[in-house]
Amino acid sequence: MTASSPRPASPSWRGEPLSTVNESNAMRPAWFDAHLSTRDFERLRIVIERYAGIRMPDAKSTMLESRLRHRLRDLGIEDFGEYAALVLRSRPQDAEFVRFIDCVTTNKTDFFRERGHFDYLAQTTWPTLATELGAGLDRELVVWCAASSTGEEPYTLAMVLSEVAARTPGLRFRIIATDLSTEVLERAQRGVYTDAQVEPVPLHMRMKYLMRSKDRSQGLVRVTPALRSLVRFGRLNLVDDDWPVRERVDIIFCRNVFIYFDRKMQEAILRRFCRQLVPGGYVFLGHAEAINGHDVPLKSVGPTTYRTASTTNGVRA
Numbered sequence: 001m002t003a004s005s006p007r008p009a010s011p012s013w014r015g016e017p018l019s020t021v022n023e024s025n026a027m028r029p030a031w032f033d034a035h036l037s038t039r040d041f042e043r044l045r046i047v048i049e050r051y052a053g054i055r056m057p058d059a060k061s062t063m064l065e066s067r068l069r070h071r072l073r074d075l076g077i078e079d080f081g082e083y084a085a086l087v088l089r090s091r092p093q094d095a096e097f098v099r100f101i102d103c104v105t106t107n108k109t110d111f112f113r114e115r116g117h118f119d120y121l122a123q124t125t126w127p128t129l130a131t132e133l134g135a136g137l138d139r140e141l142v143v144w145c146a147a148s149s150t151g152e153e154p155y156t157l158a159m160v161l162s163e164v165a166a167r168t169p170g171l172r173f174r175i176i177a178t179d180l181s182t183e184v185l186e187r188a189q190r191g192v193y194t195d196a197q198v199e200p201v202p203l204h205m206r207m208k209y210l211m212r213s214k215d216r217s218q219g220l221v222r223v224t225p226a227l228r229s230l231v232r233f234g235r236l237n238l239v240d241d242d243w244p245v246r247e248r249v250d251i252i253f254c255r256n257v258f259i260y261f262d263r264k265m266q267e268a269i270l271r272r273f274c275r276q277l278v279p280g281g282y283v284f285l286g287h288a289e290a291i292n293g294h295d296v297p298l299k300s301v302g303p304t305t306y307r308t309a310s311t312t313n314g315v316r317a
């Protein structure tokens, strides 16, 4: 504002309470009151299920409407019909399609979520793989975190394995972290979290693997460069025919994403996991995702923890 600009009127706090002010709907932009019709929900639901495998029961219509409303606002589109048409004529690599998919994914995650899996990893999984296959000692141990969201899960894996490495001279490991949503991957790569988010991280690990921001009042921490360097992030759609993970891995963490897939899709992905794993490799699923009667060559070895058939330890599906 220049010196000659008129001064803005100072705010007035007198008058009617807001609730009684006669707001005119005409003042509101059209997207504000737009409604996702059954037909448009149906059109978008089909795209989501085909592209991402994510089931969208009717009950999710309101959630989808609220998640997509800001796309209408940002694009200056007035109604969901126009937005659905835009999505339908987009190709998967188009910017709006990518944003659309970002909006429909649910990304809830935590550091040390379902903690028992990390204890099992440190105490049983890695020693077993080291003894049977030399994993981590004769060669690098490779862990794939297949729905990594904003990074809490792969960084937890990196912390836990770093602790093991600190008492196991020569242990080498690496983590591949993938997700469908580009937005969460960007946040994961930045590795910045609030104090509340890192609360589940044990204090001694917080001191080693997290750095406080210079401005302490922000209440933010960042994962150290050394820990970040152990995790490689990339975009991967589990439903795609081609996965850009070219190597065999020892362990797959794929937790709290199967709940969104139907059983046929779960089985297809689990069978592909088995081919991606070394013989005797491990799969960890979310606690609500137990394999029950699925037609897959995996054997249960703990709570939602599975192993592929192995030639060395007699594990058979």
Ligand SMILES: C[S@@+](CC[C@H](N)C(=O)[O-])C[C@H]1O[C@@H](n2cnc3c(N)ncnc32)[C@H](O)[C@@H]1O
Residues within 6 Å of the ligand: 051, 052, 053, 054, 105, 106, 107, 108, 109, 110, 113, 146, 147, 148, 149, 150, 153, 178, 179, 180, 181, 184, 236, 237, 238, 239, 254, 255, 256, 257, 260, 286
């Ligand atoms: C609820 S979060 C779970 C995050 C983490 N695994 C955990 O357990 O805390 C589910 C994640 O799966 C991702 N996702 C959904 N559909 C996917 C797909 N088809 N391929 C890859 N990732 C997908 C979402 O973007 C989201 O980040």
